[in-house]
Amino acid sequence: MLDQGGATSADPAQWHVRILDAQSDVLLGTGFLLHGEYALTCAHVIGARAEVRLDFSLGDRDRVVATRTGFSGNQAEASRDIALLRLAEPRHHSWSAPLVERAELQRRAAVWCYGHCAQYPDGTWVELTVAGRAGAGGGLIQLFTEPAGRNVEVGFSGAAVLDSRDEAVLGMVVLKSADSHPHGMAWMIPIRTILEQLPDFQGAVVEDPPQRSAARRLEQFDSRIRELVRAEHRVVGLRRCLSRATSSLSDSPWSSNEFRVRLAGFRRKVAESPDGVSPDELDGLDRELTAARDFVGAERARLEEIGARSERPETVGDVCPRPDCPGDPGRIDETGFCEACWRRPPAESPTREGADEWRCAGLVTLPKLKFPRADWATGAEPSVPRLEKGTWVGRGRYQVWKYLAKGGYGSIYLAYDENLKREVALKALSDRYDQRAAGALRSEAWYLTRLEHRNLVRAHDFFQHPEVPAEGEPADYIAMDYVKGVPLSELATLPRNRQDPPLIAEILAYGCEILTALEFLHQRGLCYTDMKPENVIRSSDRIVIVDLGGVWEDRKDGRRPSLTRGFHPEQGPGKFRPSVSTDLYSVARTLIALIDDVADDDLEKVRYSMDSVQCVLDRALDPVSARRFTSAAEMADQLKGVLREIMALSGFAQRHEASRHFEPATSDLDGGLGAVPPLEHWLDERAELTALGRPTPEKVVQELPAPLVDPHDRQAAYLLRVTASDFRRLTSELTGSVESQLKACRAALAEHGGPDVRAAATCLAAAREQRRHDAERGEQSPGPAWRLDWHAGLVALASADFDGAWRHFREVRTLLPGEAIPAVALGLCWEYRGDAKEARRCYEAVWRRDKAPAGATFGLARLFLRDHKRAEAAQVLDAVPAVSRQYDAARIAAIRAYLIKLGESGWPTAEDVSEAARRVNELLRDDGEHRRYDAEAHVRLTAWVQTAALAVLEHSAAKVEFTEPHELAMFADPPGRRNLQKRLERSFEALSRQTRNPAEHQALLDRKNRLRPVTWW
Structure with missing residues (x-):
């Protein structure tokens, strides 16, 4: 029997009704519709009432009044305990129970009914078994529940009895409140007996009743398996009364857990396709469930006959902690799943081990975690363990503590190693007759015991159990490290903080x-x-x-x-x-x-x-x-x-790492932004420093870092040592090599008179042809030919074909997304194409990751200056580390960012000049120790900022005073325009000593004299 504690989620048919008192809505019983207009139930359910209310369980939640018809059954005689009601508001004709006349029901056939009672007013399914005919003249069918338990509740009277394999209604339950059946008996009025009294409803009989869906049959199997679990627990309790050492049904050819695993597989198939499970498969499971039920019942009877007594079923497993578990209570069995709700208990969340951390891949700092449960090998479905808790294996060395899960070829257990005094994981072969699985397990054992790596699990032992052939066929086992944790598929369960x-x-x-x-x-x-x-x-x-x-x-x-x-x-x-x-x-x-x-x-x-x-x-x-x-x-x-x-x-600082594919940068690609202004800047007083420092395409193709020589190239050893730039010599001496042609291509682009694009293109074509020949001979270097695309991009850039260059550099970026240099090249192409937004994306990605790569820092600063954002540009330049070869150029560029004219009217403000003066003072002070700049550079830096300060004083509408300590040191002390002119006059005199010819010398002296204040003497 599936007793009232085993309700399922399967809904009854739409023709099922619950019968209530018309005045008080008290539950009276159950019934079913015929032709959508009539309801059939037991006469004792209606009693003397003239009308009742019908409540529909599916499809229509309205309550409908139903009244007696002219037919009157006999409550005193069970086979005639029938009442026919008429609905005040009929339903559709299709709302009719499919009646089937069966001449004889097979003994021990399973049937089902759905009824209501005080404990389950919304209804529950109950499984019953046919015992045989009963009553006067055999007008009733006796039913009983398996195993013997509670009686079918009174509210089930009038419920339709259904065949276990289809939707055929075989009869109606009849049960009076005065009845008492200690052995779980009930009765059914068969359809033939009903039709003998109601011949007008012969039309409700169907030849081919609707087939029960696989999903509904699986729900019924679910209920039967749960009852089998309870029956097994009762038998285990009886056995414990006789011998404390006996605690399982190991001698049974079936087990409820095996049925649960099969049912889970069927459910998965039905979820994928309603026809995923054939009726023959379901019938087979039905027969085996019946056989298992009979075995458990017989074993219980045997144990009770020899004197075993147990007041209650044996409690097996921990209580299921889920609040929505339908069990009373549900128990976690040896599969690790609840026998009532078929789910694992909720995993306990891991916690952080204080402030302890570890660096994953040497880059990402992660917290060390503490995992409270031994559940890393969880499975989505239950599996039947072969070993029970407490079993000793491996010649008495390992004691099984817990079943964890099913692996690829076997089951995994948590065990205790008595020799090493620590927890281990045991992996056991599931199917000892599966030669492929056995080979895989032995292979795994072989590799695990020989491979030592931090990220590979280690094994310690390989053995068979049982060792004694008389105890059964031995199975292979591996003892390995027990790793507490979770699979990567469950990362969502790990604790996280905002700082992570x-x-x-x-x-x-x-x-x-x-x-x-x-x-x-x-x-x-x-x-x-x-x-x-x-x-x-x-x-x-x-x-x-x-x-x-x-x-x-x-x-x-x-x-x-x-x-x-x-x-x-x-x-x-x-x-x-x-x-x-x-x-x-x-x-x-x-x-x-x-x-x-x-x-x-x-x-x-x-x-x-x-x-x-x-x-x-x-x-x-x-x-x-x-x-x-x-x-x-x-x-x-x-x-x-x-x-x-x-x-x-994401805000996590990163160290500079050398590229594995490109040579170190030898140029800043700053376009002059990081250079001290040349002497020519002061020769023409109308000249203003307005260039934003974007390098020309010709300069870029010469200064972008070259790819490292492919180590698989036949000329690699020689090319690593050659330094000549004459591509003609290289072409003639280093033939038959892709890398030699590519080096010649770069040499052509680096010609002093400007890139020789035609010669470079010729070398590139020769490199492509050489790679094709290598491929035909099977001598091609492994991996994609990204070096060819790189040089194609250089040739296109030298030809001012910015779209073509972008396509080639994009291909290199696609193949080497972790490299910085291709991103810089893409950024320059975006700049040349006029898309500052995309260029900024490229530069910023490189700059934030690594402040050292050539071009990214100056490119990002250049784009900020284009938007008149001096402070942001300086901030980018300030981030260059002191150990970088770009450091000095970045300091100069930051000063220039505050002094150059931006656009038509973007003159530096007094605040900009003051900031530039502070930076120049700081640079000159530091250079006194490190000597990065010569004396001439010192003079030009001083004259540069003093010239800008004088321009601010002359053109500013508001009064401007430079009174800060660094301003007084640079401009004048005490402050004032005349004193500043005197300082700048001395700077021009020093600049005049840097000239290369008399004309330049005279030009600077003239500028100096024009700064001298007018006097009367």
């Missing part, structure tokens, strides 16, 4: 650590093959890759690789072969799965960097193998570059 790095940065850092472990495997000729979020554990202070059963060694492995759908490239059945490329593909898919779970608001904060993230993922997933990463280390390098960008844009 963005979740996307954390995910990318995990990706870098995963790639480090895969590089370790790849260097040993191994492939992991089964990367996915569930196989990576975030523990207290590291990430750990588990489940090494799929590790593949190409030279030896004849096994079929272990794969998870969606995490490996589709190559057709039987064609997949693990490789470095396929491992990197699975890493990219893993990162995508994790990023998909990041909230949109969190992604919005780093939206400008998500394009770089996508570039890394796209390259790993590229269908063209030649464009993919060639190693895990290469992918990790680009991923770290993008990660540094995201961390910097």
